[in-house]
Structures are given as C-alpha cells and as structure tokens.
Amino acid sequence: xxxxDHVTKRYLKTTALRGINLHLETGKIYGLIGSNxxxxxxxxxxxxxxxxxxxxxxxxxDIPVDRRIASKVSYLSxxxxxxxxxxxxxxxxxxxxxxxxFNHEKAEDIRQFMKLDSESKVKHLSKxxxxxxxxxxxxxxxxxxxxxxxxLSGLDPMVRDSIVKGLISFIDLExxxxxxxxxxxxxxxxxxxxxxxxxxxxxxxxxxxxxLRIEQNMNIVEWMTRIYE
Amino acid sequence: MDAWWHLFKKExxxxxxxMLFTIIAFVVIVGLAGYFGIKHGQGTEPAIxxxxxxIPIHVFYLICYMFDSLQKERKKLHLWLHNPLPGYSLLLAKxxxxxxxxxxxxxxxxxxxxxxLNFQNDFREIFDVFTWPNIISTGLFSLINxxxxxxxxxIWFIFLWVIYRMLSRRLGGLISFIISLxxxxLLVYLENLLAKTHVYDVLTHWGRISIVDIVSGxxxxxxxxxxxxxxxxxxxxxxxxxxxxxxxxxILFLISSWILDKKIEV
Numbered sequence: 001x002x003x004x005d006h007v008t009k010r011y012l013k014t015t016a017l018r019g020i021n022l023h024l025e026t027g028k029i030y031g032l033i034g035s036n037x038x039x040x041x042x043x044x045x046x047x048x049x050x051x052x053x054x055x056x057x058x059x060x061x062d063i064p065v066d067r068r069i070a071s072k073v074s075y076l077s078x079x080x081x082x083x084x085x086x087x088x089x090x091x092x093x094x095x096x097x098x099x100x101x102f103n104h105e106k107a108e109d110i111r112q113f114m115k116l117d118s119e120s121k122v123k124h125l126s127k128x129x130x131x132x133x134x135x136x137x138x139x140x141x142x143x144x145x146x147x148x149x150x151x152l153s154g155l156d157p158m159v160r161d162s163i164v165k166g167l168i169s170f171i172d173l174e175x176x177x178x179x180x181x182x183x184x185x186x187x188x189x190x191x192x193x194x195x196x197x198x199x200x201x202x203x204x205x206x207x208x209x210x211x212l213r214i215e216q217n218m219n220i221v222e223w224m225t226r227i228y229e
Numbered sequence: 230m231d232a233w234w235h236l237f238k239k240e241x242x243x244x245x246x247x248m249l250f251t252i253i254a255f256v257v258i259v260g261l262a263g264y265f266g267i268k269h270g271q272g273t274e275p276a277i278x279x280x281x282x283x284i285p286i287h288v289f290y291l292i293c294y295m296f297d298s299l300q301k302e303r304k305k306l307h308l309w310l311h312n313p314l315p316g317y318s319l320l321l322a323k324x325x326x327x328x329x330x331x332x333x334x335x336x337x338x339x340x341x342x343x344x345x346l347n348f349q350n351d352f353r354e355i356f357d358v359f360t361w362p363n364i365i366s367t368g369l370f371s372l373i374n375x376x377x378x379x380x381x382x383x384i385w386f387i388f389l390w391v392i393y394r395m396l397s398r399r400l401g402g403l404i405s406f407i408i409s410l411x412x413x414x415l416l417v418y419l420e421n422l423l424a425k426t427h428v429y430d431v432l433t434h435w436g437r438i439s440i441v442d443i444v445s446g447x448x449x450x451x452x453x454x455x456x457x458x459x460x461x462x463x464x465x466x467x468x469x470x471x472x473x474x475x476x477x478x479x480i481l482f483l484i485s486s487w488i489l490d491k492k493i494e495v
Contacts, residue, residue: 012401050307051398051494067490071313081305085242097235098312 007056034198040181084123107140240326248330277345291383316489436468
C-alpha cells in the first residue's frame with residue numbers, strides 16, 4: 001500500500017530522515033510517535049508528496065509519489081491555516097469541489113458530531129474548532145490513505161476522548177490506512193493497531209500495540225520512554 | 230472543469246482585497262486629479278489625463294496581483310498544493326482570476342477616459358484629428374498589447390517564483406533569490422543576443438503589420454528636421470515576434486507547472 005524505500009530527507013542544515021524503510025498496509029491505524037524534530041511530520045509530508053526525498057523512493061499503491069498523489073491521499077497538516085474568508089460550510093463545499101471522492105453526507109455527519117456551526121467564518125473559529133474542521137475535511141474523503149499530523153493539537157483535553165472515539169466511526173478500515181502523528185499518545189492508544197517510533201530520523205522500533213501489551217507488558221508511553229532512554 | 234471553476238472562484242475571492250485596493254486607489258487618484266483640476270480652473274481634464282496614464286500602467290497589474298496571491302498562499306501551500314489538479318490548472322486559476330480583476334479596473338479607466346473625451350469640451354478638438362474608428366482601433370491595439378505584456382511579465386514572474394521556491398528549501402532564501410535573479414538576467418541577456426541574430430529575423434520577421442495601417446485615417450501633420458528620418462523598423466512590427474514571445478511564455482509556463490508538481494516543497 002505505502003512503501004518508503006531507503007528514504008533520506010535532508011533540509012538546508014539538518015537531516016530529518018536517514019534511510020528509513022517502511023511498509024504500511026490497508027486496514028490498519030498506525031501511530032507515528034517521537035519527540036519534536038524526530039521526523040514524524042516530514043514522513044507524512046513525504047507520503048503526501050508535499051516534499052521530495054533527497055534519496056530513496058516512496059510509493060502509494062505502487063505509484064511513485066508527487067504532489068498529485070492528493071487524489072489518493074487525504075492529508076491533515078499540523079499547520080493551522082485556512083482560507084479565513086470562507087464560512088465552515090463554504091470551506092466544506094470548496095474542499096468537496098476539489099476532491100471527487102469527498103463525501104458530503106459524511107462531512108455533514110462529522111460536522112454535526114463535531115458541533116461545528118456551518119455559518120461561522122473560519123477566521124473567527126477558535127483553535128479547537130479549526131482543529132475539528134481539519135479533522136472533518138480529512139475524514140470526509142473516501143481515499144485509500146489518510147494522514148493526520150497532530151490531529152488533536154489545540155483540542156480541549158476534555159473533548160479529545162470523544163473525538164478520538166468519533167474518529168473510529170468515520171474511518172473505513174476495510175479500504176483505508178490511517179497514519180497519525182501525535183504527542184497525545186494516551187488518548188489515541190486505543191485507536192492504534194501499530195506504533196512506529198522515530199528517533200533522530202531513524203525508525204527506532206515498530207510494534208503491534210496488542211503484542212506490545214501482551215508480550216512486553218507495556219503500554220506505548222512506557223515503550224517510547226524505554227526507546228528514548 | 231467543475232473543480233477548476235471552484236478553484237478559480239476561490240482565487241478571485243483571495244485576490245479580492247488586491248482588486249478593491251486598486252479600484253480605491255484609482256478612485257482616489259482620479260478624484261484628486263479632478264478635484265484639483267476643478268479648483269484650478271482646468272475642469273476635469275487632469276482627471277481624464279490621470280485615467281489615461283493609468284491605462285498603460287496596467288501592464289504591471291497582473292504581476293502585482295500574482296505576487297499578492299502567491300504571498301497569501303505562502304503559509305497555505307499545504308492547502309493549495311494538496312490538490313489532484315495539475316500544476317497548470319492551479320496556476321491558470323490564479324492567472325485567469327488576475328486577468329478578470331485587471332479587466333475590471335482597466336474597464337473603469339477606459340470608461341472615465343471615454344466619458345471625458347465625449348463630454349469634456351477641451352478634448353473636443355481631438356476629434357478634428359481623430360475619428361472614432363481610429364480611436365477604437367488604436368485603443369484596441371493598445372489594450373491587446375497591454376494584456377499581452379501583462380501576461381508576459383506575469384508568467385516570467387511565476388517562472389522565477391517557482392525557481393525561487395524550489396531552491397529556497399534546499400539553499401536558503403538569500404542564495405535562492407540571488408540565483409533566481411541571476412537566472413532572469415541570464416535569460417534576458419540570451420534573448421537579447423538571440424534577437425540580434427539572423428536566425429531570430431528569419432523566425433520572427435513575418436506577418437508585417439504597419440503602424441500606419443492601424444492609425445490610418447489620422448489626420449495630423451508633423452515635420453522632421455532636415456537630414457533626420459524615422460527608421461523603417463519603428464513604423465512596423467511583426468506578428469512573428471508575437472508568436473515567438475508567446476512560444477517562450479508557454480514554455481516558461483509549462484516548466485513552471487512541472488516544477489510546481491514535482492519540486493516545490495511546503
């Protein structure tokens with residue numbers, strides 16, 4: 001489904017990723033965890049075709065990735081920028097017009113679940129509500145790949161739990177693979193099938209979350225803490 | 230097409246502040262010229278002249294519009310570029326919305342000039358020299374050239390912007406800017422070199438159109454100092470040179486679109 005083959009990504013003065021190999025399959029929710037600057041966001045941007053690898057290849061459904069892989073990938077950015085002149089509904093309609101796979105009914109269901117006012121101007125939304133809008137726009141698409149970069153950032157801790165539960169109901173795991181980067185590990189732990197730890201641009205470990213609990217008797221935070229020790 | 234149409238509407242909405250700013254600036258300039266003209270007993274003549282001057286300045290409209298639009302998109306590249314439409318569609322949406330905004334402000338300028346020529350008595354003597362068909366043909370010729378130049382400038386700007394964006398994540402802002410500028414100077418230099426060659430003449434010197442043909446019917450006299458002459462080249466231009474420039478601009482646009490799809494990073 002998604003293959004990263006010996007991928008290195010160098011920026012001006014830093015190396016974000018060092019020859020990583022990943023194979024991600026449909027039907028799973030992957031958690032990409034690591035400290036700030038470890039390479040999580042870079043990995044998602046590479047899969048979304050929004051940056052290019054310095055070395056190595058990335059394929060989604062055997063297609064080499066570039067910007068136009070957007071037809072198969074729904075990407076939620078960590079950035080909090082939208083077209084402020086639109087209302088929530090206009091933003092949904094605009095996104096719906098750009099992606100043929102956008103499901104308007106699903107978008108409406110998510111909007112109601114997220115309790116977003118369709119007439120509110122995006123520029124007047126709170127950070128939390130902008131976060132909800134981002135989730136809505138990402139999950140309303142019926143694409144094989146969903147990438148979510150810090151989807152819970154900015155959300156009130158009290159509502160995170162209900163939103164995480166809602167996420168599951170809006171994902172079609174028969175046909176989709178979801179990759180989430182987050183610092184809110186405890187909140188998403190129940191959601192994840194596999195966890196991938198990135199440290200200093202390298203894959204520090206990959207585990208099935210159930211196996212981690214049963215075989216290692218650890219939760220993700222404990223596992224991550226051990227890796228980072 | 231539906232996706233592109235919605236993208237175009239978004240681009241037009243994004244560029245709306247720039248267009249409104251231009252219209253307000255136009256109203257202020259023409260208004261002030263009119264106010265001071267009336268105050269100093271010159272009627273609305275200065276306002277009409279101001280509008281007349283603003284018309285050719287529109288050759289820079291599209292480049293300013295595009296700069297503004299791309300600047301606004303700078304922090305939203307993850308939104309703009311995360312789109313299955315090809316790069317040329319994304320750029321065309323901006324270009325066409327810019328052309329539409331340009332047409333609106335250009336129309337305003339032309340309306341002011343048109344009304345002025347019709348109703349300002351001081352301009353009535355113009356019609357002793359020009360006839361309406363002359364004014365319309367010359368005006369259309371000028372407008373076409375304004376649009377073509379505006380497009381030419383704008384596409385060169387897009388090309389340099391994508392080069393800059395492509396390099397900036399790899400080499401840093403300053404070095405990328407210098408390289409982009411150097412590339413621009415080099416390309417202009419090479420184009421000028423080419424323009425002096427026989428090959429260029431062969432490629433472009435066809436479809437001769439005489440300026441005299443366009444302004445024929447103008448009834449004015451002028452005299453030259455003894456011994457001076459008007460070079461033949463300044464009284465004619467070639468359709469071939471327009472086609473040549475159009476080909477260059479299309480190539481630059483296609484390269485820009487390819488870079489946008491394959492090399493720009495957010």
